[in-house]
Amino acid sequence: MKINWGTGIVIAFGLFITFILYFVIKVQSDSKYDNELVVEEYYKHDVHFQEEMERTQNAYDLGEKPVITSTSEGVTIVFPDIFDPNNIKGKVSLYRPSNKKLDFEIPISLSNATLLIPKKSLLGGHWDINMEWQYEGKSYLTKEKIYIN
Structure with a gap:
């Protein structure tokens, strides 16, 4: 199967978005990365x-x-x-x-x-x-x- 340059760009964007979403979800769900406010109220x-x-x-x-x-x-x-x-x-x-x-x-x-x-x-x-x-x-x-x- 031959992949043209347009399909390659779409695959590259898809992999990049998946990569970014993986790290966003990991940081938001892991308690090691605490996202606190300086002042509670x-x-x-x-x-x-x-x-x-x-x-x-x-x-x-x-x-x-x-x-x-x-x-x-x-x-x-x-x-x-x-x-x-x-x-x-x-x-x-x-x-x-x-x-x-x-x-x-x-x-x-x-x-x-x-x-x-x-x-x-x-x-x-x-x-x-x-x-x-x-x-x-x-x-x-x-x-x-x-x-x-």
Whole structure:
């Protein structure tokens, strides 16, 4: 049986479409390839976007900002001396973009100006840090991306 070039092109397209569909079905059905959202309730979160922008602007307008750094002990958050550590309240959320199961939150409770998140709590890789905090009735939001070795 002789196959002309038109039939060959149709067979090639058919094989290519089958190949692509195989991988789409495999990725959608296999739990190893997890397709998670960063935020579970995306639309509820989106409603509060303006408030989030105001808190971010408050943090941006500060003369002296908290400093988030990666050290050999872990992640340190150092608040400037202009803030009384006892009056700072809030939480630090650590998000791991590659694995939602590693996400966690730590309440901000300070006796001095430094908060340490131990390295044993953090696996190596990329982390997004969102620090929501209040000081003297004003809310702030500080976002930082770090990489842990």
